[in-house]
Amino acid sequence: MVVPYTHEPFTDFSVEENRKKMEEALKNIEAEFGKEYPLVIGGERITTEDKIKVVNPSNKTEILGYVSKSNKNLAEKAMQVADETFNTWRKTDPKFRAGVLFRAAAIIRRRKFEFNAHLVKEGGKPWKEADADTAEAIDFLEYYGRQMLKIKDGVEVNSRPIEHNQFHYIPLGVGLVISPWNFLFAIMAGTTVASMVTGNTVLLKPASTTPIIAYKFIEVLEEAGMPKGVVNYIPGPGSEVGDYLVEHPRTRFISFTGSREVGTRIFEKAAVIQEGQKWLKRTILEMGGKDTIVVDNEADLELAAQSIVQSAFGFSGQKCSACSRAVIHEDVYDQVKDRVVELTNELTVGDPADQNHFMGPVIDQAAYDKILKYIEIGKEEGELLTGGEGDDSKGWFLKPTVFADVDPQARIMQEEIFGPVVALTKAKDFEEAIEIANNTEYGLTGAVITNNREHLEQAREDFHVGNLYFNRGCTAAIVGYQPFGGFNMSGTDSKAGGPDYLIQHMQGKTTSEML
Ligand SMILES: NC(=O)c1ccc[n+]([C@@H]2O[C@H](COP(=O)([O-])OP(=O)(O)OC[C@H]3O[C@@H](n4cnc5c(N)ncnc54)[C@H](O)[C@@H]3O)[C@@H](O)[C@H]2O)c1
Numbered sequence: 001m002v003v004p005y006t007h008e009p010f011t012d013f014s015v016e017e018n019r020k021k022m023e024e025a026l027k028n029i030e031a032e033f034g035k036e037y038p039l040v041i042g043g044e045r046i047t048t049e050d051k052i053k054v055v056n057p058s059n060k061t062e063i064l065g066y067v068s069k070s071n072k073n074l075a076e077k078a079m080q081v082a083d084e085t086f087n088t089w090r091k092t093d094p095k096f097r098a099g100v101l102f103r104a105a106a107i108i109r110r111r112k113f114e115f116n117a118h119l120v121k122e123g124g125k126p127w128k129e130a131d132a133d134t135a136e137a138i139d140f141l142e143y144y145g146r147q148m149l150k151i152k153d154g155v156e157v158n159s160r161p162i163e164h165n166q167f168h169y170i171p172l173g174v175g176l177v178i179s180p181w182n183f184l185f186a187i188m189a190g191t192t193v194a195s196m197v198t199g200n201t202v203l204l205k206p207a208s209t210t211p212i213i214a215y216k217f218i219e220v221l222e223e224a225g226m227p228k229g230v231v232n233y234i235p236g237p238g239s240e241v242g243d244y245l246v247e248h249p250r251t252r253f254i255s256f257t258g259s260r261e262v263g264t265r266i267f268e269k270a271a272v273i274q275e276g277q278k279w280l281k282r283t284i285l286e287m288g289g290k291d292t293i294v295v296d297n298e299a300d301l302e303l304a305a306q307s308i309v310q311s312a313f314g315f316s317g318q319k320c321s322a323c324s325r326a327v328i329h330e331d332v333y334d335q336v337k338d339r340v341v342e343l344t345n346e347l348t349v350g351d352p353a354d355q356n357h358f359m360g361p362v363i364d365q366a367a368y369d370k371i372l373k374y375i376e377i378g379k380e381e382g383e384l385l386t387g388g389e390g391d392d393s394k395g396w397f398l399k400p401t402v403f404a405d406v407d408p409q410a411r412i413m414q415e416e417i418f419g420p421v422v423a424l425t426k427a428k429d430f431e432e433a434i435e436i437a438n439n440t441e442y443g444l445t446g447a448v449i450t451n452n453r454e455h456l457e458q459a460r461e462d463f464h465v466g467n468l469y470f471n472r473g474c475t476a477a478i479v480g481y482q483p484f485g486g487f488n489m490s491g492t493d494s495k496a497g498g499p500d501y502l503i504q505h506m507q508g509k510t511t512s513e514m515l
């Protein structure tokens with residue numbers, strides 16, 4: 001028996017002991033800077049000439065490591081190993097597989113400060129955001145382990161006196177897991193273990209900006225008892241390794257989290273039947289968002305402003321759930337706008353290794369340039385109230401930026417910026433606010449701040465997003481509590497951390513025996 005699931009508590013860094021442990025961990029990991037990390041295929045460590053240089057986004061000259069880069073040949077080798085290993089792994093007792101996840105969770109919990117410190121450096125995460133990422137990785141392990149135990153025997157179906165019927169789930173085969181850099185630990189770990197605890201073998205291609213945490217996770221899985229070849233670590237360019245494996249006839253499913261652009265490309269490529277392919281590839285695609293907070297006229301306006309600022313600028317707005325638009329009732333527009341600006345001006349930006357900074361850098365030069373480009377567009381489309389500047393001399397730092405009076409159809413109201421930029425717009429009533437909130441091609445998260453019960457019920461029905469929150473911000477879903485995933489161009493709504501998630505990595509089999 002396992003104890004019931006509860007989510008991992010967050011670390012309170014105002015406690016002196018925790019603060020010291022975190023500072024110590026940040027110091028200790030410096031000893032690892034500049035290390036080399038190999039690929040892991042069938043347990044074998046493979047070093048390549050060509051390497052990914054991983055840098056600290058707060059300090060471009062701080063090289064965290066050199067990670068071997070896979071190519072088509074190594075991707076093929078990994079595919080063969082995963083394909084072969086599937087023959088045995090699929091038959092392992094689900095309890096054994098779940099046990100690997102529980103042990104891995106315990107290992108990470110014991111080394112939490114070390115992982116947090118690594119996320120501060122590799123992901124540019126402020127302490128609290130790093131700690132939430134580690135906690136979520138633990139949650140996925142604990143939650144999916146328990147879910148597997150729940151579904152392992154299938155679901156009761158009817159039988160008759162002359163026949164015994166059974167319905168249960170079996171694994172699919174080799175899964176390609178492609179993860180993003182923003183939840184470099186949690187999403188990478190969650191999508192990997194969901195794929196493997198269900199009896200599939202995995203090819204893990206993490207984001208090229210953040211591949212080291214994924215190597216460390218492979219080590220944890222090995223220590224927790226994962227057999228060789230079950231999860232194979234093959235970082236490399238998406239355009240080469242990703243494309244090759246998406247199109248591979250032996251790939252049975254793809255679990256992708258990332259941008260709309262790459263996700264839709266994978267969707268198209270995966271739909272093409274390759275020579276020798278015997279199945280329709282399954283795709284689990286979790287993509288971008290253009291998430292809105294709606295503020296009604298009967299609302300706690302301080303809560304509204306706090307929710308907008310926290311959701312827009314937490315982790316520099318680099319969450320698919322981040323608030324990038326606020327639609328505010330015209331009666332309270334000026335009050336909310338002024339308070340949002342006041343709160344934004346209180347935020348500090350700097351190296352997140354220093355606990356006092358609310359916001360760290362954005363992930364790399366490409367992100368920095370793209371966000372600045374949107375800021376220029378914003379200056380044409382609305383009134384810049386605060387921010388609008390950056391400094392990339394040492395790391396990729398941008399000021400939290402607020403635009404007001406933006407047309408609902410403007411580009412900064414429609415396109416995912418994925419940075420610390422929020423646009424405010426006015427609505428004449430609640431009805432219009434919901435219409436504006438629904439006017440993008442995405443449908444990931446949203447929030448409504450109101451004390452009007454009828455309006456909450458109206459939003460429950462009409463605000464078309466996968467994760468809808470009332471009287472709070474629109475980020476920070478918790479595994480097992482708020483299953484996460486979006487509608488429309490936000491993806492396949494697979495609901496990570498939810499009760500239906502694992503089944504998408506399996507297929508139902510009916511067996512009927514005559515008695
Ligand atoms: N819906 C969600 O749950 C969720 C969660 C986190 C991030 N996101 C989204 O992710 C995006 C940010 O992450 P990103 O910048 O890492 O996204 P991205 O699409 O650029 O990259 C995601 C992954 O895809 C790989 N990739 C790139 N080209 C590829 C190709 N041709 N074939 C296969 N793989 C390829 C990348 O190397 C990376 O591992 C944002 O749009 C954000 O909204 C969504």
Ligand SMILES: N[C@@H](CCC=O)C(=O)O
Pocket residue numbers: 182183318319320321474475476477478484
């Ligand atoms: N699950 C996270 C977002 C993941 C995407 O970046 C949240 O709810 O804020």
